[in-house]
Structure formats: structure tokens, C-alpha cells
Amino acid sequence: MNSFQIKLIALILMTIDHIGEFLFPQCDLLGYIGRLSAPLFLYILCWSIDYTRNRVRFLARVYAASVIMDIIWILLSIGGIHTDTYNNVFSIFFIVIAVVMILENKTLSKISKICIILAWQAAAWILVFVVMQDIIANAEYETICLIMHSLGIVTYSEGGWFWLILGVIIYYCKNDNKKLIIGYTGVCVFRQVCVALAVFPRILYFLEFHIGGIISTIANAIFYFFYGAEYQMAPIVPHNVYLGDYQWMMIFSLPIMLLYNNRQGRKAKYLFYIYYIVHIVLLCMLSNIM
Known part of the structure; x- marks a missing residue:
């Protein structure tokens, strides 16, 4: 199975998940199905980091998509279109790429890499909650998200530290299926135990x-x-392990990852970017009509 096919599967699963999230929030089944989507996108993202001709341009493209998505949320809010959900998966994808690029830097020591990542996060927090305190206190939620995502604050990005850690583990395990099985399963089990207990x-x-x-x-x-x-x-x-938090369904993304054949397949560089933004806007509008 090539990367385009996996991305297409993830796209369909994401659409099902978001239809449930925006239009039928009482239907948990759609949410169960949708849990398989994000890990598949993250998996292909990790391969894309290796395959892209220019990592800096790739990083900039994902960053731009994150900013555009936040601006669209602001415009929807100004237009009187509101929803209980807020989606911007580009925000965490940008951070995953940036962190991998730092970790892959051959000129830095391991300690230096960790210090740079933590210093980045600490500096962003200080800028937001100290320097920009008055702005944040009076800003709308969508504007706050734009500021947080623009600075790359992990905590306020979609998925947070869990998805960042998962992304890094997938990146360094993806070339060995045995390591991928152990790493991915281990993270899933650890998360679910922490939530359940x-x-x-x-x-x-x-x-x-x-x-x-x-x-x-x-x-x-x-x-x-x-x-x-x-x-x-x-x-x-403690949560109900199966019904209280169904993020555990993400474990079923693993078999699809293991089918990857290291081939790109059909080229559609901007398909996900455009589809993600457009379908979020349409679903948001529909949720306000229904």
C-alpha cells in the first residue's frame, strides 16, 4: 500500500470522524471509526520528512496551513458561525516536523537538542503569558489559538505533547516494523492506562x-x-476504559501502517491541505444550519 492510498484512507476516516463531531455529536460510533485517522496522517507525515526535497519548505508549508486554518476560524467567528469544536491538525504537524529537524541536526549534542526544544516552549509561554498578557486576557478564543499556534506552543496545539511524542517515536521506528509495533503499541497502552486510572x-x-x-x-x-x-x-x-475515552481505537491504525510499501503512489501534494480546510468550513456551516 503506497502513501497516497494510506492518506486517502485517513482522509475518509477523518471525514467520518468530523461528520460525527460537527453534525452528530451524540453518535459515538463515528468517533470510534475516526480515531484511526490522525495516526495514519502522522505516519505518512514522518515519511514525508525523509522524502521531501526541502525540509525547510515543507515546514513552512505546514506552518502556513496552520496559520490559514486559524485565520479562517477567526473569519467564521466574525461571520457569526460558531461551533463547540476547534480543529487545526496542522498546528501539531508543524511542531512534529520542527522537533524532528532539531533532533536530526548532526552538529548538536543530545542535551543541546532537548534544551533547544524546551527553551523554545518556555520562551513562547513567557511571551504569551507575560509579555502579551493583556492581549490574551481580552482576545477571542480563535485569536488566542492563532497566537499559540503561530508560536508553536505544544500544549495548545491539537493533540498536544502526546501527539508530539507519538510523532517522534513513529519517525524513529518507521524503518523497522518490529520497532514500530513495540513503540506504537507501547505509547497507546501507556496513554490508555494513564487515562483509565x-x-x-x-x-x-x-x-x-x-x-x-x-x-x-x-x-x-x-x-x-x-x-x-x-x-x-x-x-x-477512573474512566471507563472502552467507553469513557475511545482514543484506544487508534491501535487499529497500526496494521494499515505495516502495509506501507515505501512508495509514493499518485502525486497530490496539496490535496490534504485544501480538503482539510474546505471540509472543516463546510461542516462548520452545516452545523450552524442544522
């Missing part, structure tokens, strides 16, 4: 109510940096 909220609960003081404050700051405000709303009770 409410691991991170439990850790914070313990530190806040049993330890307290500076340790609790530092822990909260670290969790906020890596996960955003959502971790504070996570329930302390």
Missing part, C-alpha cells in the same frame, strides 16, 4: 493534599506547562 490527576491530588507547599506548586506548574488547563478538570475517578 486517572494517573496524573491522582498524582496532583496526592501532592496538593498530602505534600503541599513548594513541591505542589512546582508540580502544578510542570503539569500546566505540558498539559494546559485541561488537566485540572480531569476527573479523579
Whole structure:
């Protein structure tokens, strides 16, 4: 199976997922099916990093798509078209490409690479929440997303740190199916166990109510940096492993990845970019009509 065929499958699955998300949010079945989409796009993205003739141009193209998607969300909001969802998968794709490019830099040491990535994120956070504090406080949600995505803040990109880590693991395991199976399955299992057992909220609960003081404050700051405000709303009770969070369905993307034959197939460089933006806009409009 070539990259175009896998991308086409991912495109269909994504459309099914978004139809459910925008038009039939009560239909979980569409969401179950759609969980297979993003990992497939991420897998092909990782191969594209190797196959592209110019990584900088590839990075710039994905970055531009992310900015355009955010601007379109702003225009939809100005036009009175609103929805409970906000999609911009380009935001995390841009960061995955950028991080891989840093990690692949042969002139830097391993420590330097990690420091650069963390310094990038820390500097972006300081710029947003210190320098631009007044702007952020009075801005609309869509404008905030544009600022966050433009700076490449992982926490506020679609999928966050989980998708970044998954993308890096896929990139370095993709050439060996055995490593890919172990790496991808391991990440999926780890995530689902953490969600099912409410691991991170439990850790914070313990530190806040049993330890307290500076340790609790530092822990909260670290969790906020890596996960955003959502971790504070996570329930302390365990989730239903199968129904409460069906992201575990992503494991079924793996067999499709293993069918990849390292061939490009039909060339359609801008198909995904255009289709993603257009179908989001159409579904958003339809959701306001229905």
C-alpha cells in the first residue's frame, strides 16, 4: 500500500470522524471509526520528512496551513458561525516536523537538542503569558489559538505533547516494523492506562493534599506547562476504559501502517491541505444550519 492510498484512507476516516463531531455529536460510533485517522496522517507525515526535497519548505508549508486554518476560524467567528469544536491538525504537524529537524541536526549534542526544544516552549509561554498578557486576557478564543499556534506552543496545539511524542517515536521506528509495533503499541497502552486510572490527576491530588507547599506548586506548574488547563478538570475517578475515552481505537491504525510499501503512489501534494480546510468550513456551516 503506497502513501497516497494510506492518506486517502485517513482522509475518509477523518471525514467520518468530523461528520460525527460537527453534525452528530451524540453518535459515538463515528468517533470510534475516526480515531484511526490522525495516526495514519502522522505516519505518512514522518515519511514525508525523509522524502521531501526541502525540509525547510515543507515546514513552512505546514506552518502556513496552520496559520490559514486559524485565520479562517477567526473569519467564521466574525461571520457569526460558531461551533463547540476547534480543529487545526496542522498546528501539531508543524511542531512534529520542527522537533524532528532539531533532533536530526548532526552538529548538536543530545542535551543541546532537548534544551533547544524546551527553551523554545518556555520562551513562547513567557511571551504569551507575560509579555502579551493583556492581549490574551481580552482576545477571542480563535485569536488566542492563532497566537499559540503561530508560536508553536505544544500544549495548545491539537493533540498536544502526546501527539508530539507519538510523532517522534513513529519517525524513529518507521524503518523497522518490529520497532514500530513495540513503540506504537507501547505509547497507546501507556496513554490508555494513564487515562483509565486517572494517573496524573491522582498524582496532583496526592501532592496538593498530602505534600503541599513548594513541591505542589512546582508540580502544578510542570503539569500546566505540558498539559494546559485541561488537566485540572480531569476527573479523579477512573474512566471507563472502552467507553469513557475511545482514543484506544487508534491501535487499529497500526496494521494499515505495516502495509506501507515505501512508495509514493499518485502525486497530490496539496490535496490534504485544501480538503482539510474546505471540509472543516463546510461542516462548520452545516452545523450552524442544522
